[in-house]
Amino acid sequence: MEQLGLSAPVIFFAAIFTNNILLTNFLGMCSFLAISREVRSSLGLGFAVIFVMTCTSGLNYLVYYYLLVPFGMEHFRFIAFIIVIAAFVQLVEMVIERSSPVLYVILGIFLPLITVNCAILGVALFMIIRKYTFLQSVAYGAGGGIGWTLAIVAMGGIREKLRGAKIPKPLEGPGIALIIAGLMALAFVAFSGMIQIQ
Amino acid sequence: MNLLVLSIAALSGLGALLAFLLEVADSYLGFYGECHIDINEGERELVVHGGESLLSTLMEQGIFIPSACGGRGSCGYCRVKVHEGGGPLLPTETPWLEPEEVKDNVRISCQIKVRGNMYIEIPPELFLIKEFRSRVEALYDLTDQIKELRLRLIEPDTITFKPGQYIQFQVPEYKECPESVYRAYSIASTANEPDGITLMVTKVPGGLATTYIHEVLKEGDEVAFNGPYGDFYLRDSDREIMLVATGSGLAPIMSILHQMAEEGISRKTTLIFGARQKKNLFYLEEIEAFKKRIPGLEVILALSSPEEEDRWQGERGRVTDVLEKIVKNGANKEAYLCGNPAMVEATVELLTKKGIPEELIFYDKFT
Numbered sequence A: 001m002e003q004l005g006l007s008a009p010v011i012f013f014a015a016i017f018t019n020n021i022l023l024t025n026f027l028g029m030c031s032f033l034a035i036s037r038e039v040r041s042s043l044g045l046g047f048a049v050i051f052v053m054t055c056t057s058g059l060n061y062l063v064y065y066y067l068l069v070p071f072g073m074e075h076f077r078f079i080a081f082i083i084v085i086a087a088f089v090q091l092v093e094m095v096i097e098r099s100s101p102v103l104y105v106i107l108g109i110f111l112p113l114i115t116v117n118c119a120i121l122g123v124a125l126f127m128i129i130r131k132y133t134f135l136q137s138v139a140y141g142a143g144g145g146i147g148w149t150l151a152i153v154a155m156g157g158i159r160e161k162l163r164g165a166k167i168p169k170p171l172e173g174p175g176i177a178l179i180i181a182g183l184m185a186l187a188f189v190a191f192s193g194m195i196q197i198q
Numbered sequence B: 001m002n003l004l005v006l007s008i009a010a011l012s013g014l015g016a017l018l019a020f021l022l023e024v025a026d027s028y029l030g031f032y033g034e035c036h037i038d039i040n041e042g043e044r045e046l047v048v049h050g051g052e053s054l055l056s057t058l059m060e061q062g063i064f065i066p067s068a069c070g071g072r073g074s075c076g077y078c079r080v081k082v083h084e085g086g087g088p089l090l091p092t093e094t095p096w097l098e099p100e101e102v103k104d105n106v107r108i109s110c111q112i113k114v115r116g117n118m119y120i121e122i123p124p125e126l127f128l129i130k131e132f133r134s135r136v137e138a139l140y141d142l143t144d145q146i147k148e149l150r151l152r153l154i155e156p157d158t159i160t161f162k163p164g165q166y167i168q169f170q171v172p173e174y175k176e177c178p179e180s181v182y183r184a185y186s187i188a189s190t191a192n193e194p195d196g197i198t199l200m201v202t203k204v205p206g207g208l209a210t211t212y213i214h215e216v217l218k219e220g221d222e223v224a225f226n227g228p229y230g231d232f233y234l235r236d237s238d239r240e241i242m243l244v245a246t247g248s249g250l251a252p253i254m255s256i257l258h259q260m261a262e263e264g265i266s267r268k269t270t271l272i273f274g275a276r277q278k279k280n281l282f283y284l285e286e287i288e289a290f291k292k293r294i295p296g297l298e299v300i301l302a303l304s305s306p307e308e309e310d311r312w313q314g315e316r317g318r319v320t321d322v323l324e325k326i327v328k329n330g331a332n333k334e335a336y337l338c339g340n341p342a343m344v345e346a347t348v349e350l351l352t353k354k355g356i357p358e359e360l361i362f363y364d365k366f367t
């Protein structure tokens, strides 16, 4: 199952920088655009995504190779992955509600929507396609989550700075956010010559 | 066949395992245990299970905080001072609170959860608010648009309210209304017969509550309401009183007139009751009777568009036209307005221009 000698740490860093799941695969865009108005809430959602991605990549690995494969049920992988992810998001929601009511209210509907954040299912599917080992999968999940957080926090910072800026009327809000996302993606593409993991 | 059973079992097992884990997590994370809520420095001490919103926790304990939106955070009525245990101010509360209120620890009680011991402060009259069961004793037309609804209390069997206050009537589920809703109606009857209340309800086309009251409700039916609420009541002073009502806005004013008659309040008082046409006026005999019982009372009836056959001799025009004419200056006067929002807004504007300070103009808008 080992993929071409890429070690877990390499995959971890690659997932953050060269293959940032948000800015090179464009997964997980909706909450990226909706919650990135300020750094604080971006960071909150980011941590939730890191936690969910890391844990679910490991869990989904176990579910896939120790439950689905032995029973010849690989064709159930979408539903199995989604159940695991949903349960985890539920758990994270309980934790956040208990520990930070303000963050809970700010994240609002986007917290439960992590369930269907395509970046998270994306990580689970990529790790199967690329035949990662358990360690590689977890590294990829953690890296993917950190990469996603990095992108949304950077975006939050830029949008905070832009608050006082004069933006042409038609571009206000989502318009300028999409342009910024595009420029950020270009910047990240520049890393991609360094290591390739796909 | 085997494979089918096996795969279903495996998938169900996975689901069951996760459900079990979540249940365990919930019993730790969702459990706040017993919480003590101290109200008004020991006036009441509640022991409750945490985890619910402060509003619904208080409701369960029989303490009704005004709420028009039923806890959705869209009315801002459910303010409560929370001095301890309220947690940080939430973004869903800030739109409703002025900076001074935030400094005074005022919170929107439907938005915050009981998570531990709390120390809160509420106006003592809220303790009088209760949930009532009652029976429809009478229901009949006052005009073709307005019905009088008389309710006799079942449990609790008496109500204490200030004349002018309103109750929240519970509309049960019925054909047009998929879930129960509450609507505010002012009490028209005297506070001295506390075993029942009278309401006046204007029909609103397509309205959930008014359609129910006008078309579904029958004498003998049981209905529920809670209350009393509101700070529309007669202030104790020696200023001249202006009472202004249109349509069913007469309801709280009637209750105030009962109070004036019963308590022998003889301050100079002018009642202006406005309607479109003669057929929209009602309670004229009762008002006439009050003139004998309240020495200082003068009554002006005003029709804004009388018909030919009304042969109207009285005032013509809207209530604002009448006020424009009769109020020379606003010194030493206070005003009580009740009726549709447009009338109330126009009248407040006129009276402040005439020099009645805004804090002496009291009103209920029937929105």
Ligand SMILES: Cc1cc2nc3c(=O)[nH]c(=O)nc-3n(C[C@H](O)[C@H](O)[C@H](O)COP(=O)(O)OP(=O)(O)OC[C@H]3O[C@@H](n4cnc5c(N)ncnc54)[C@H](O)[C@@H]3O)c2cc1C
Pocket (backbone or CB within 6 Å): B166, B183, B184, B185, B186, B187, B199, B200, B201, B202, B203, B204, B205, B206, B207, B208, B209, B210, B211, B230, B248, B249, B251, B252, B340, B364, B365, B366, B367
């Ligand atoms: C403090 C207070 C006291 C009140 N006292 C009384 C009272 O004594 N007697 C009384 O009849 N009403 C009173 N009201 C108004 C009452 O609470 C309801 O708002 C009203 O009866 C309409 O309820 P509904 O459920 O039938 O209509 P809804 O189902 O709430 O509304 C249906 C539609 O009609 C519109 N609508 C709502 N109200 C009116 C209106 N008045 N005129 C025109 N369109 C409207 C709504 O915007 C909506 O589009 C009072 C309101 C308040 C806030």
Ligand code: FES
Pocket (backbone or CB within 6 Å): B066, B067, B068, B069, B070, B071, B072, B073, B074, B075, B076, B077, B078, B108, B109, B110, B111
């Ligand atoms: S009940 Fe309406 S805002 Fe709380």
